[in-house]
Amino acid sequence: MNRNLIIGGALTALFVCAALVSFLWTPDSVETMNIANRLKPPSADNLLGTDHFGRDILSMLMVGARTSIAVALVAVGIGMGLGVPLGLAAAARSGGMLDEVIMRMNDLIFAFPSLVIAILITAVFGPSATNAIIAIGIFNIPVFARITRGAALSLWKREFIMAAQVAGKTRTRISAEHILPNVANLLIVQGTIQFSLGILAEAGLSYVGLGAQPPIPSWGRMLADAQTMVSLAPHVALIPGLTIIAMVLGLNLLGDGLRDALDPRLKVVRA
Amino acid sequence: MLHYALKRLVSLAISLLVASLVIFVVVEVAPGDPASFMLGINAQPDTVAALRTELGLDQSKFDRYRSWVGGMLTGDFGTSYTYRTPVSQMIADRLWVSLPLALYALTLSTLIAFPAGIFAAARRGGIGDLGVTGATQLGVAIPNFWFAMMLVLIFAINLRWFSAGGFPGWDRGVWTGMKALTLPAIALALPQAAILTRVMRSSLLDILGEDFIRTARAKGLSSRQALWRHGLRNALIPVLTIIGLQFAFLLAGAIIIEQVFFLPGLGRLIFQAITQRDLIVVESVVMLLVFAVIVVNFVVDLAYAAVDPRLRART
Numbered sequence: 272m273n274r275n276l277i278i279g280g281a282l283t284a285l286f287v288c289a290a291l292v293s294f295l296w297t298p299d300s301v302e303t304m305n306i307a308n309r310l311k312p313p314s315a316d317n318l319l320g321t322d323h324f325g326r327d328i329l330s331m332l333m334v335g336a337r338t339s340i341a342v343a344l345v346a347v348g349i350g351m352g353l354g355v356p357l358g359l360a361a362a363a364r365s366g367g368m369l370d371e372v373i374m375r376m377n378d379l380i381f382a383f384p385s386l387v388i389a390i391l392i393t394a395v396f397g398p399s400a401t402n403a404i405i406a407i408g409i410f411n412i413p414v415f416a417r418i419t420r421g422a423a424l425s426l427w428k429r430e431f432i433m434a435a436q437v438a439g440k441t442r443t444r445i446s447a448e449h450i451l452p453n454v455a456n457l458l459i460v461q462g463t464i465q466f467s468l469g470i471l472a473e474a475g476l477s478y479v480g481l482g483a484q485p486p487i488p489s490w491g492r493m494l495a496d497a498q499t500m501v502s503l504a505p506h507v508a509l510i511p512g513l514t515i516i517a518m519v520l521g522l523n524l525l526g527d528g529l530r531d532a533l534d535p536r537l538k539v540v541r542a
Numbered sequence: 543m544l545h546y547a548l549k550r551l552v553s554l555a556i557s558l559l560v561a562s563l564v565i566f567v568v569v570e571v572a573p574g575d576p577a578s579f580m581l582g583i584n585a586q587p588d589t590v591a592a593l594r595t596e597l598g599l600d601q602s603k604f605d606r607y608r609s610w611v612g613g614m615l616t617g618d619f620g621t622s623y624t625y626r627t628p629v630s631q632m633i634a635d636r637l638w639v640s641l642p643l644a645l646y647a648l649t650l651s652t653l654i655a656f657p658a659g660i661f662a663a664a665r666r667g668g669i670g671d672l673g674v675t676g677a678t679q680l681g682v683a684i685p686n687f688w689f690a691m692m693l694v695l696i697f698a699i700n701l702r703w704f705s706a707g708g709f710p711g712w713d714r715g716v717w718t719g720m721k722a723l724t725l726p727a728i729a730l731a732l733p734q735a736a737i738l739t740r741v742m743r744s745s746l747l748d749i750l751g752e753d754f755i756r757t758a759r760a761k762g763l764s765s766r767q768a769l770w771r772h773g774l775r776n777a778l779i780p781v782l783t784i785i786g787l788q789f790a791f792l793l794a795g796a797i798i799i800e801q802v803f804f805l806p807g808l809g810r811l812i813f814q815a816i817t818q819r820d821l822i823v824v825e826s827v828v829m830l831l832v833f834a835v836i837v838v839n840f841v842v843d844l845a846y847a848a849v850d851p852r853l854r855a856r857t
Contacts (some may be wrong), residue, residue, distance in 0.1 A: 379557055379564075382835045384790070386797055387812060387828055390570060467683070474685050477796050479813070496689055498802075501691060502699045514686035519683035 350411020659742025
């Protein structure tokens, strides 16, 4: 039995469920403040305690999960949506002008310190969850382009692809019909890894005030708010931090588990 | 080799040129006029216009790009809009914090990763290996700014071994400076060490499956001896690449950690410059960081080609 897959899948499912449930129900309102009840440690009333405005931390985490998951998921979508076609195109004309241009552009994006550019983008266009998505998404493009190209290149040398060429199929059609399905597993695994990196990046951007803006709860900002309270009430920093770790760990384990389950020979690039 | 080096040099120059264009365009679309930002909302239009002329903002975009790049080539990074000091001077001041911090963190992460990676690879599948691999899983999942907060809580607030933030400057002594950088360096090093440990372990395991290791074993070496004498040296290549990349990352990636510890490094400089619309500082610092990454990659590539002739033929 694949232990990584089970633990990782369970953790991921837990957070996705928490985010979905938060649309319908949370233990407490995340918008009403209750100053009298602030910085309370975990208790029967507030399972994970309250923050500096007296808001229920569990409820904040549940709603914050929506932000984290949405940002990371869309950022992976951008990376896959643009990166995979680019990688397929580069591999289909390997060694040609197009391949060269695509790969050089990839190198260029890799040369930019991702965090600095993310901060630049969010600062230029204003801090918001949407701009955080774009900033994180841009850096997913070369990751997917590179991994797709690498896997596709080795497929192009295989007999069944040659057979398809002999049968008169165009390179575009071969890429879509034969190459893509064969790299899909690899992309799913890498997607999980990028998802977890996206969660971390979103938390970092929100922490410095460039992610989702108040009143939308986000894990990163909960930590930023907690920073000055940490000596008075360590739980306000401890709990959101452990939540991020659990989510990221879950996704990484899920990725490893999927890799082993789908194809043990696959190697995952951790960018 | 010379042909290869020249070819890589040309692509290095093109990369830098394109990077400078991208940075300039992105920063120039930033809303908000630096001159009116500096003078506040009550400024007279002619005062703003005068300042725009002084800062060179009234020139065409092309002229400004040309003078920016031309200046950088001669070491002149322009003058900060906000502080009216040369940008090169500001960068130099901040580098005295960022560079030692990056080196400190890199040293720590290497000191952790090498033994941990070797330990795990030598005990493949055993309990020790499982422990190290599990620890690296945790290490990559921990947000470093949260880890930094926990370090402050434990070592600065509770134990009072270190200060919670700020940097006293190197003129107070090397030891004082190093002490102020210790918690930030640990916070930065942890995730890097986790990644490096994994690379070290998997690289060693790859090498240990090679024929020459089997030959060494057949010659009568124990598996430990084969690992130390033949495996390690060959496993270092991918490890060194990652270290090179991590250095460039640490130089810029400290941006959030510098916020946590209120360190006056490059990251904080860029962060402040963005909020103050000090465009010339933003452009120059980002360009410097990109330059560092591209040059590190270039040097790594050349070093490989010098060591391994097969790589020269491949491009």
